Amino acid sequence: MKFPGQRKSKHYFPVNNNDPLLTGLRPEPVKTSSYIAGIDQILVDIEAKVDESLISKYSLMKGNSTLIDDQAAHNLYTELQNEQLISGEFAGGTIGNTIHNYSTLADAKSVLFGVMSKNIAIGSYAYRYLCDTSSKVDLNHLQPVDGPIGRCFTLISDDGERTFAISKGAMDQLSPEHINKELVQGASALVLTAYLMRASEGDQMTAAALQAVEYAKQANVPVVLTLGTRFLIESDPQWWRDFIKNNVDVLAMNEDEGQALTGFADPLLASEAALELCDLVLTTAGPLGLYMAGYTEESLKRETTHTLLPGQIPEFNRYEFSRPMLKHICEAPLKVYAHIPPFMGGPEVIRNTNGAGDAALSALLHDLASNDFHKLNIPSSSKHLNHGLCYSSFSQICKYANRVAYEVLAQHSPRLSRGLPEKEDSLEEAYWER
Numbered sequence: 440m441k442f443p444g445q446r447k448s449k450h451y452f453p454v455n456n457n458d459p460l461l462t463g464l465r466p467e468p469v470k471t472s473s474y475i476a477g478i479d480q481i482l483v484d485i486e487a488k489v490d491e492s493l494i495s496k497y498s499l500m501k502g503n504s505t506l507i508d509d510q511a512a513h514n515l516y517t518e519l520q521n522e523q524l525i526s527g528e529f530a531g532g533t534i535g536n537t538i539h540n541y542s543t544l545a546d547a548k549s550v551l552f553g554v555m556s557k558n559i560a561i562g563s564y565a566y567r568y569l570c571d572t573s574s575k576v577d578l579n580h581l582q583p584v585d586g587p588i589g590r591c592f593t594l595i596s597d598d599g600e601r602t603f604a605i606s607k608g609a610m611d612q613l614s615p616e617h618i619n620k621e622l623v624q625g626a627s628a629l630v631l632t633a634y635l636m637r638a639s640e641g642d643q644m645t646a647a648a649l650q651a652v653e654y655a656k657q658a659n660v661p662v663v664l665t666l667g668t669r670f671l672i673e674s675d676p677q678w679w680r681d682f683i684k685n686n687v688d689v690l691a692m693n694e695d696e697g698q699a700l701t702g703f704a705d706p707l708l709a710s711e712a713a714l715e716l717c718d719l720v721l722t723t724a725g726p727l728g729l730y731m732a733g734y735t736e737e738s739l740k741r742e743t744t745h746t747l748l749p750g751q752i753p754e755f756n757r758y759e760f761s762r763p764m765l766k767h768i769c770e771a772p773l774k775v776y777a778h779i780p781p782f783m784g785g786p787e788v789i790r791n792t793n794g795a796g797d798a799a800l801s802a803l804l805h806d807l808a809s810n811d812f813h814k815l816n817i818p819s820s821s822k823h824l825n826h827g828l829c830y831s832s833f834s835q836i837c838k839y840a841n842r843v844a845y846e847v848l849a850q851h852s853p854r855l856s857r858g859l860p861e862k863e864d865s866l867e868e869a870y871w872e873r
């Protein structure tokens with residue numbers, strides 16, 4: 440596994456570079472790998488720049504992700520094609536994007552649960568999906584289905600806002616029997632999206648997701664949930680608050696979803712409120728950058744050397760150099776917050792914001808899995824005495840998530856086509872210390 444950035448030498452990898460003088464005194468550690476598991480509605484994004492009138496013509500709600508029937512999908516596709524509005528077709532899906540990006544950044548394995556068409560023609564959407572997914576993503580556990588995978592019409596209006604129209608195909612047919620218990624329970628985290636909870640009657644996707652959550656909880660595997668769209672949360676915020684409180688350890692959302700969940704428009708206050716429901720929160724806020732909120736043990740808190748930031752919680756970033764911990768592990772849990780403005784102020788040209796939030800989450804997952812990798816290989820390291828959830832501090836994870844989101848903003852596709860530039864293996868030199 441590739442590590443997220445430069446570290447103090449005592450933590451630095453590769454772990455098997457032992458001093459030759461000590462060879463034989465210490466047993467060579469057997470390298471064990473960590474991985475992330477995820478579940479998604481397998482779909483391809485069909486991206487088009489459109490006029491707002493087209494959004495209302497198809498009874499879509501701007502900014503939302505709406506399910507449409509086969510006839511509407513046919514009409515919409517035909518219209519986009521006839522008007523030559525389609526700018527690209529990419530493998531998509533919130534978790535598919537996140538898992539792919541994780542494997543690309545970490546150069547390490549992940550596992551994706553979902554469906555895949557049994558018979559695949561070259562050039563079909565299923566084929567495209569497989570071609571556009573990192574070879575490090577284990578797709579061997581996808582459930583074969585008779586129909587096509589889903590299509591997500593990603594309609595970008597003039598103001599850059601994106602509206603999704605989902606033609607579901609067979610994407611919601613994943614059944615609980617196709618969730619491999621052993622794989623879920625061996626993962627560093629299980630990652631899900633709120634979209635999985637809206638499968639229609641007769642489709643088993645929701646049951647499959649809940650089964651996976653159950654397996655994860657039995658084995659204390661952290662459950663990570665990303666909220667998808669504010670409309671989904673607004674439809675029943677209390678249900679979501681209960682679901683998160685009962686099942687979720689790490690929550691990823693944008694500021695609109697945060698407001699729908701907690702009632703707070705301010706992303707910092709929304710993050711704080713969400714901490715009552717889970718242990719760690721990543722809140723992206725578009726041009727405002729991103730926030731993290733979580734817990735650390737009071738006696739282990741580390742004070743920042745950066746400027747203390749004003750906000751609804753004054754000097755909220757004071758302990759951002761601390762490492763995130765699960766709340767129940769802490770004897771005296773202390774709430775910690777961090778924030779970072781967009782990397783380099785954002786790219787000169789934002790090609791597309793689609794997937795920027797997924798990219799930020801994949802960086803957080805990379806840090807979390809790196810911690811597990813380190814723990815599996817050097818369990819005696821002082822780093823693991825206190826059972827931290829992540830490898831790095833809140834501050835460092837923010838920087839990394841922000842950097843990865845930037846990469847997606849500067850390109851068309853919602854998925855990274857490569858890892859971060861090699862030169863940035865030392866993130867400090869490349870950016871943070873400028």
Ligand SMILES: Nc1ncnc2c1ncn2[C@@H]1O[C@H](COP(=O)(O)OP(=O)(O)OP(=O)(O)O)[C@@H](O)[C@H]1O
Pocket residue numbers: 667692693694722723724725726727728729780781782784785786789792793794795796797798799841844845848
């Ligand atoms: N206009 C922008 N200028 C600069 N940076 C931006 C801009 N929009 C997004 N970003 C960066 O990308 C990150 C994620 O963006 P955003 O908050 O839009 O995610 P999102 O709404 O969850 O996206 P998606 O659901 O498409 O994945 C932000 O935290 C910020 O770092």
Ligand SMILES: O=c1[nH]cnc2c1ncn2[C@@H]1O[C@H](CO)[C@@H](O)[C@H]1O
Pocket residue numbers: 480482483484504530531532533534536591603605632634635793794795796797853
């Ligand atoms: O209903 C859905 N299920 C799964 N993924 C979705 C749905 N609607 C939109 N996206 C996905 O969200 C990504 C950006 O975060 C897009 O790539 C799109 O495929």
